[in-house]
Amino acid sequence: xxxxxxxxxxxxxxxxxxYNDGYVLPVAxxxxxxxxxxxxxxxxxxxxxxxxxEQHVLNLADLPPEQLPxxxxxxxxxxxxxxxxHAGRTLTGVDATICSGLPLGAGLSSSAALEAxxxxxxxxxxxxxxxxxxxxxxxxxxEHRYAGVHCGLMDQAASLLGQAGRALFLDTRTxxxxxxxxxxxxxxxxxxxxxxxxxxxxxxxxxxxxxxQAVVALQGVLGESVVxxxxxxxxxxxxYLPLVEEPARRRARHVVGENARVLAFLTALRHADTxxxxxxxxxxxxxxxxxxxxxxxxxxxxxxxxxxAGAIGARMTGAGFGGACVALVERAHxxxxxxDAERRYRARAAYEPRFYACDAAAGASLCPMET
Ligand code: GLA
Numbered sequence: 504x505x506x507x508x509x510x511x512x513x514x515x516x517x518x519x520x521x522y523n524d525g526y527v528l529p530v531a532x533x534x535x536x537x538x539x540x541x542x543x544x545x546x547x548x549x550x551x552x553x554x555x556x557e558q559h560v561l562n563l564a565d566l567p568p569e570q571l572p573x574x575x576x577x578x579x580x581x582x583x584x585x586x587x588x589h590a591g592r593t594l595t596g597v598d599a600t601i602c603s604g605l606p607l608g609a610g611l612s613s614s615a616a617l618e619a620x621x622x623x624x625x626x627x628x629x630x631x632x633x634x635x636x637x638x639x640x641x642x643x644x645x646e647h648r649y650a651g652v653h654c655g656l657m658d659q660a661a662s663l664l665g666q667a668g669r670a671l672f673l674d675t676r677t678x679x680x681x682x683x684x685x686x687x688x689x690x691x692x693x694x695x696x697x698x699x700x701x702x703x704x705x706x707x708x709x710x711x712x713x714x715x716q717a718v719v720a721l722q723g724v725l726g727e728s729v730v731x732x733x734x735x736x737x738x739x740x741x742x743y744l745p746l747v748e749e750p751a752r753r754r755a756r757h758v759v760g761e762n763a764r765v766l767a768f769l770t771a772l773r774h775a776d777t778x779x780x781x782x783x784x785x786x787x788x789x790x791x792x793x794x795x796x797x798x799x800x801x802x803x804x805x806x807x808x809x810x811x812a813g814a815i816g817a818r819m820t821g822a823g824f825g826g827a828c829v830a831l832v833e834r835a836h837x838x839x840x841x842x843d844a845e846r847r848y849r850a851r852a853a854y855e856p857r858f859y860a861c862d863a864a865a866g867a868s869l870c871p872m873e874t
């Protein structure tokens with residue numbers, strides 16, 4: 504029997520930048536998914552989700568076609584298909600049970616954690632010896648092809664490459680990365696609004712398409728050197744974005760500003776500069792709300808509640824359209840913060856919130872089995 508754990512993630516800053524070749528700064532968190540697996544001698548997989556109480560059968564020698572309907576099995580099938588394509592052979596069948604300690608649909612990348620867990624499982628079982636970055640890219644492909652979400656690399660990279668106590672700075676174009684220590688007296692709080700994400704997939708793909716429209720329009724003035732919004736500086740943005748049609752103009756303005764904010768945030772984090780961290784998180788949230796239009800009343804209410812309860816900074820995290828906020832909080836004030844933020848949110852929103860004080864966790868790994 505093997506056991507694999509794979510963490511969810513929150514993103515400190517750098518939202519909707521990863522499919523624009525930009526920068527992200529996620530943290531793998533101590534909420535995780537576990538998979539317990541017994542290898543089989545054939546290519547069948549019996550996969551049971553304890554969380555959903557659902558069982559599925561997959562045949563690795565005859566995987567279903569791409570674009571499976573909603574449901575956890577599409578992520579497992581997708582990872583198996585991408586690993587098999589990469590390795591050029593059929594993987595080992597497993598009887599597996601999934602236990603998720605991650606709230607589903609809260610924007611904490613439960614799907615990426617599931618993909619990462621199965622990627623690490625088969626990497627070990629079939630002795631594939633793939634680099635973590637390669638596993639992350641294959642998981643991302645699985646999400647594109649099997650779930651139809653044209654996501655960037657952030658979630659899978661965080662779940663596979665995170666380090667305890669550190670955030671992951673990733674340049675999604677060059678794949679350069681740095682593991683940045685978090686100030687030890689800051690806690691990461693995930694504040695789930697309780698509002699499920701609605702229409703997330705189609706809206707997400709639409710935002711991506713609007714960014715691509717902006718790139719085409721900017722190429723008209725700046726030339727082919729603009730391959731992605733990453734190539735547009737804030738100064739160029741101020742000059743040339745007014746030439747781009749709405750709503751692509753506002754979408755691009757968010758991405759250009761957000762990339763600059765990630766770089767500024769890195770410096771602020773290194774100096775534990777609370778004022779700057781707060782200003783950057785607030786600017787990120789406002790830009791996601793007003794220009795990118797992926798926030799909602801509950802996310803705005805939660806950010807407000809967290810700030811009034813004394814957070815260093817707070818913003819929506821993940822794709823948006825519902826889900827969770829991330830707040831950074833002085834550990835010394837954590838208990839008071841949690842009570843106060845919950846009370847303030849409940850006074851403003853009808854959904855049932857949940858707060859999780861998280862540590863920055865290590866990326867997915869095999870875990871020793873309890874006997
Ligand atoms: C989702 C995607 C990521 C990223 C975020 C927004 O979590 O899976 O790739 O684009 O949204 O930053």
